[in-house]
Amino acid sequence: MNRLEFIHTGLAIVGLSHFEPDKSMNTDPQLLIGKGSPKLVGKNYALLAEADKAFQEMSAAAQKQGVALKVVSSYRSFEKQKSIWNRKFLRFKSQGMSDRAAVAKIIEYSTLPGTSRHHWGTDIDIIDAGPAEEDDVLLAQKFHGNGPYNSLREWMEIYAQDYGFLLPYTKDENRSGFKYEPWHYSYAPKSIPMLRQYIKLDQEGLIFSTDLKGGSGLDQEFLTSYIKSHVMGINPSLL
Numbered sequence: 001m002n003r004l005e006f007i008h009t010g011l012a013i014v015g016l017s018h019f020e021p022d023k024s025m026n027t028d029p030q031l032l033i034g035k036g037s038p039k040l041v042g043k044n045y046a047l048l049a050e051a052d053k054a055f056q057e058m059s060a061a062a063q064k065q066g067v068a069l070k071v072v073s074s075y076r077s078f079e080k081q082k083s084i085w086n087r088k089f090l091r092f093k094s095q096g097m098s099d100r101a102a103v104a105k106i107i108e109y110s111t112l113p114g115t116s117r118h119h120w121g122t123d124i125d126i127i128d129a130g131p132a133e134e135d136d137v138l139l140a141q142k143f144h145g146n147g148p149y150n151s152l153r154e155w156m157e158i159y160a161q162d163y164g165f166l167l168p169y170t171k172d173e174n175r176s177g178f179k180y181e182p183w184h185y186s187y188a189p190k191s192i193p194m195l196r197q198y199i200k201l202d203q204e205g206l207i208f209s210t211d212l213k214g215g216s217g218l219d220q221e222f223l224t225s226y227i228k229s230h231v232m233g234i235n236p237s238l239l
């Protein structure tokens with residue numbers, strides 16, 4: 001083995017130790033769609049214990065370099081996601097959109113309840129607690145250029161993977177589904193097996209609920225296409 005091969009093999013081993021999915025996982029299907037009572041920990045957020053431990057280690061390392069990671073969203077239940085969906089649906093309808101257009105607008109950034117990665121206790125939305133918060137914090141331009149969270153993005157792009165955290169909704173223009181979200185990170189060792197289990201579920205039976213606004217216009221065809229474009233339209237390293 002030459003020196004370069006040695007380095008690459010070494011890196012692969014380091015990488016594996018972070019991303020090796022937990023193959024022994026078998027999650028209750030209800031938990032995968034945001035129902036039931038998951039075991040979660042955290043002070044101002046709620047995550048699976050292992051994801052929380054990795055997040056705390058990552059936070060401590062970031063802090064040393066002047067980046068104060070602050071979680072603004074973590075676990076979200078089916079009911080919470082439904083209230084977000086319904087609120088957005090009514091807002092877009094009040095702006096004169098058709099049901100179909102309102103749904104299309106919602107799924108630029110927000111998920112159909114039962115399909116959110118935030119249901120799993122593995123995913124977080126983060127900002128930098130340093131700069132003063134103004135209005136909407138989760139805007140891509142705030143994570144670039146002169147934006148308040150540019151240094152957080154730069155730090156995360158280099159170091160997050162060392163702690164098992166990856167960006168699902170990358171800037172890759174060939175990616176389908178949700179728009180670029182530089183604030184959303186996923187704890188890969190847990191979320192990879194959860195996604196693999198999730199896509200084998202009978203989503204239609206599990207997901208649709210009677211009081212979902214615009215739900216009557218959503219059929220199996222919509223769901224199948226949405227799962228393919230949105231749920232699977234992520235960073236390939238998380239598939």
Ligand SMILES: [Zn+2]
Nearest residue numbers: 073124125184
């Ligand atoms: Zn998110």
